[in-house]
Amino acid sequence: MMNVIFHDEKPEQLSQPHSPAIASSSSSCPLKHQVFLSFRGEDTRLNFTAHLLKALKDTGMNIFFDEETLEKGDQLSQALSLAIAAANLSIIVLSVNYASSKSCLAELSGIMRRKDTQGHIVLPIFYHVDPSHVRNLGGSFKTSFNHHESNRLHQVQRWKTAFSEVDKLKGWHIEGGKFDRPETEYIKDIVEYVIKKLMSSKFRSAFAELVGIDDQKKTILRLIEQEDSRLIGLWGQGGVGKTTLSDVIFNEICHEFEGKCFLLNVREKFKTQGMESLRKDLLSKLLNQEIHVDTPSFGSTLIQERLSNKRVLVVLDDVNDSDQIDCFGVKQFGDGSKIIVTSRDRQVLKNGGVDKIHEVKKLDINDSLQLFSTFAFKQLNPTADFRALSNNFVEYAQGSLLALKVLGSKLYKKSRKEWESEVDKLKEYGQPKISHFLRSSFDELDELEKNIFLDIAIFFKGKFRKDLEKILSCCYKGVVSGISNLIDKCLLDSEDKDEWISMHDMLEEMGKDIVREESIDPGKRSRLWNAKDVYQVLRYNKGINLIQGIKLDMSQIDNLRIHHSIFEGMINLRVIHFFTCGFVWDACRAKKLLADQVDCASLPDELRYLYWDCYPFKSLSGFNPKNLVVLKLFFGDMEHLWNDDDNQSLVNLREIFVLGCKKLRKIPSLLGAINLEILNCRWCESLVELPCLNHLASLKLLVLHGCHNLKTFPEVPKHFSCLELYRTKIEEVPDSIEHLGGLRKLCLQKSKVNIVSSNILKLESLRDMDLSHCPMVEFPELPRSLTNLNLSGTQIEEVCLSLDTPSNLQTLDMSGSGVKYVSIKMEYLRHLNLSHCPMIEFLETPKSLRLLNLSGTQIKEATLSLDSLNNLWKLKMSSSSIQQLQCNINLFGSREIPTVDGSSPILMSKSIYGLEMDHCKSLKLLSELPPYIRHLDAHGCTSLEKVSFTDQKSYELDPLGDNVIWFYIMFCNCFSLNQDSIDNIEANAMLKIGYLAEKLRLTWENPTRQHRLFCCFPGDKISANKFEYQSMSSSLVLKIAPNRCCGSRFLGFSICLVADLTPCHHHEFLKFTCKYQLTAAGVGGYKKFTSEWISFIEAGTEWKYMGDHVFILFSENMVTKDKDYEEASFEFYIENPNIRVEKCGVHVSYVYEEPSTTPTT
Secondary structure, three states, X not given: OOEEEEEEOOOOOOOXXXXXXXXXXXXOOOOOOEEEEEEOHHHHOOOHHHHHHHHHHHOOOEEEEOOOOOOOOOOOOHHHHHHHHHEEEEEEEEOOOHHHOXXXXXXHHHHHHHHHHHOOEEEEEEEOOOHHHHHHOOHHHHHHHHHHHHOOOOOHHHHHHHHHHHHHOOOEEEOOOOOOOOHHHHHHHHHHHHHHHHHOOXXXXXXXXXXOOHHHHHHHHHHHHOOOOOEEEEEOOOOOOHHHHHXXXXXXXXXXXXXXXXXXXXXXXXXXXXXXXXXXXXXXHHHOOOOOOOOOOOOOHHHHHHHHOOOEEEEEOOOOOHHHHHHOOHHHOOOOOEEEEEEOOHHHHHHOOOOEEEEOOOOOHHHHHXXXXXXXXXXXXXXXXXXXXXXXHHHHHOOOHHHHHHHHHHHOOOOXXXXXXXXXXXXXXXXXXXXXXXXXXXXXXXXXXXXXXXXXXXXXXXXXXXHHHHHHHOOOOOHHHHHHHHHHOOOOEEEOOOOEEEOOHHHHHHHHHHHHOOOOOHHHOXXXXXXXXXXXXXXXXXXXXXXXXXXXXXXXXXXXXOOOOOOOOOOOOOEEEEEOOOHHHOHHHHOOEEOOOOOEOOOOOOOOEEEEOOOOOOEOOOOOHHHOOEEEOOOOOOOOOOOHHHOOOOOOOOEEEOOOOOOOOEOOOOOOOOOOOEXXXXXXXXXXXXXXXXXXXXXXXXXXXXXXXXXXXXXXXXXXXXXXXXXOOOOEEOHHHHHOOOOOEEEOOOOOOOEEOHHHHHOOOOOEEEOOOOOOOOOOOOOOOOOEEEOOOOOOOEEEEOOOOOOOOOEEEOOXXXXXXXXXXXXXXXXXXXXXXXXXXXXXXXXXXXXXXXXXXXXXXXXXXXXXXXXXXXXXXXXXXXXXXXXXXXXXXXXXXXXXXXXXXXXXXXXXXXXXOOXXXXXXXXXXXXXXXXXXXXXXXXXXXXXXXXXXXXXXXXXXXXXXXXXXXXXXXXXXXXXXXXXXXXXXXXXHHHHHHHHHHHOOOOOOOOOEEEEEEEOOOOXXXXXXXXXXXXXXXXXXXXXXXXXXXXXXXXXXXXXXXOOOOOOOOEEEEEEEEEXXXXXXXEEEEEEEEEEOOOOOOOOOOXXXXXXXXXXXXXXXXXXXXXEEEEEEXXXXXXXXXXXXEEEEEEEEOOOOOOOOO
């Protein structure tokens, strides 16, 4: 628990009254971990400071409120001096008129005096003032001090000195204005920073001003406390903050040990000083005398015994060999000793026998920006006009402590023009000081690891590990272990379950720097990626056998006609990656490399990876793909790949992507491609022939979308699980389908299929089949395993599925088909879509059915039986010809509704969930609707006259036993509704509000999710019977009836608004906001709430609101415990500049805790 001392130069009545114990604390002993808040009341008492104070209180801090004030010309009072002396931290809000207050200046002087003498922490906030005006006593501060001097106050010089010193402290500069951040974000940062400061009992560390390490520090301190954690490893990439973190921990706990030693830069010192010198330093510090050990063993028995009797703390920083840990004799240290080892290599820590390894995490974006600001601006946030530029540097650093410090320090006091220049420089060359620091990790790699690192840095950053291993294993031996070693050495990152390989941008830049150092001539480097360098090499044919890979973003170059022999000299070329960012949406923009009137280019046989957007040649003839692993030619001009008679070995080939190659007519024989996993021919419009693929045991994905001229059903391996063949010319699902025993999904959408072989019944794994928009006229036979079938847009006219149909079908989509007659009695069917079918009669719904879509049909009358109401979740009949819908809950064949007793309730949870009847222009009657239906949408039903609901007694209320938490009732634009129907809708809304209020009362101690009701219907009147408090504006104030009972109670508020919605446009939503405040009796305590509702209009609907509408609203904030409140004030808004609330009404419910009662509404 933390405490805040709150002081203003004038006393203020707080919103919450204080208990006597707290109020009297001004004269009691000072409390620990107090915060002293100094500010000028007339500037910020009612805005920024009030919000900051509330935010501090909301964290659980107690409030110390001092009501003493300084008389004119007095020194700082003794009470306030003690308060400042007791505080660990002071916040000074420097506003325009701060210096005009003598009491503020006296406080500031006392705070700064304690800072200078006792190391007190001071956090200044420059609120709408220029920090330089504080330093130079300029602006309004000059006027204030001149005034004090004219009154000949002897304290003025002391105040001036203290005041000007504040600018040297790190704090927050809140400029205000439209370009600055919201004050709430500043307050959030300030509160988090204060908490971090106060949660630590010591502030002696040299790194106490660094941010973002507290959580990791606590984690490591917990490890240190564990008895089985003697040797603790801190693992992470160079510059991430391992040394900083270990130093903070060392300084915080070293006093608890009998001996201590922090050995910095062990890696470097081992090279320059040797093992003996380092060991001498360690032993001498631990044993407090000069120790010389010249032998490989750990010295004399006496030295070992002395060490074993001491409880020591040792940090071995930047260790790169497990032998280094052993040579320091850590096993000899006494019981209770703790050894912290930092390393960039996880395997070194494992081999060194550490007990626990902690991965040091990068700083998050907020902490990174704060730390960067401490070096770049000497304050905790960037200035408003440098915020975007600061974000560029923070993004580049990616949480690296070292990078943030180097970049921030370099930019301190630099002009905006210099900042912009540094951004451009970073994008091209990185930061040499950082690269040099990281280079040592690269230099220690073996040749295999260096090559893998450079390939990933330049070509393959961001690929999945399994894909990298496939490609690079055809280049080097030992790739799997090499990648693992690079991850252990923190030169690569392996993220998420798919092991996506990433790399810090600074490591990527370091890799590029290493390649640049190979030669000043790009043509003599091993790898090329710079667009200018690649362009020069290709244009002037400067490529030689040293080049192993080329990567080019073609959007960065001008058009270039390349010679077919351009690659002949690059006999060791393994990677070609020619791409254009975003070219899929603009294929013409990607055609930068043009062919020289020759059909094919001479490609080197060493190629492993060929990725070329808009490949300009007609074929790959002459190229031997024996080493090729990945072929990706998007939107190329090829007519074929290689010739079948070339007899190439394709054993290494894993992936073929030829997307959008519109001239490609055939895929060559893949007889030798036994390891092929992916064949993607999407949008190959001229493709007419596929080779036999059934021998490809490794094939996992075959994509033939949009192959408009492909007529033959492909021959694929038996194990194949998914076939995507839509938009092809395939006309038949052949008998051979029976061989695909592993097939789970078959998609032939928009193909020419009109026959499905009965052999499909033999497929035991098929779950999904899509034959939508195929010219089928007969319903296909269904395998028992099938659960989802899409026949939308077909010419099928009749659907008959009896109980004997041998299928587990659960979802059937026939939307937009020719279906006129439906008879379905299947046991498992859950979802049925018959929208926009030429049906004229309402079907008998199966008992299992949950969702039925009849939108756009010609059905005119519908009756929902009891079985339907109890099982059907949602019925959709939008834009249909329906004229009347009747819900028949007749239980025993009688027209009368029987009395429902405990043995035969219709549970609300089994009632129909949603009814969508919107835009049914002929609808006139909605009769006997279930009272607790959650989603009822009838907007745009302009002929609707009558709406009624079933008696609520037919349904059992169970507020604790169900998950109903919202209701949505829409009758907007239903201008034909009679008054009885409007009364029924209002009454139904109030019934549902009563249910939600009771649910909230019963779950008050364990609140769940949001509870909402939104109801809308045409009209301009608010019912006086239901909303007893009304106003002809957008706000009202009401008196709350006093609680004359002995028990506690809850207050519930229901809202009613009237607004003209004519200005609403298509495709928008309406956001309603209610702000209300409850004022308590007596001492003036109050509580504020804000609730919001949103009315969504689905995109694509061609309708709009018209005229006045009534809205009834409720949310979970509308129920609260009564704390002797006597008044409630409300304000209502609609987030649309053209719409305003014209009238408002509120109903108050009083619900007593005992006995339990449903609230009266």
